[in-house]
Amino acid sequence: MTTEAAGPGVADLLARLPVGHSEVRYRGRRWSVTRTVQQHGRVEKLWAEELGGRGVVSANLYRGATGDRFRPCEMPAAVVLDFLTGWSPTD
Secondary structure, three states: OOOEEOOOOHHHHHHOOOOEEEEEEEOOEEEEEEEEEEHHHOEEEEEEEEOOOOOEEEEEEEEEOOEEEEEEOOOOHHHHHHHHHHOEEOO
């Protein structure tokens, strides 16, 4: 697993999701999403599961004095970023 510097938009993309649990649509399917904020805002966690499917998206964002670090969990960053840019609220 690698940690990479977070681009300027990663924190904004995460912030589009409400803190706590929600359901969204992504690629025409329903997903269960949990976003948590810990350590006084220094750590944000994303966990998403495709409902009725096998898809999973997981990542952490660490905020530090030297900048944000984005760490996808056992998947390419592109997968997480595609999810964060492609989800929409459920009807």
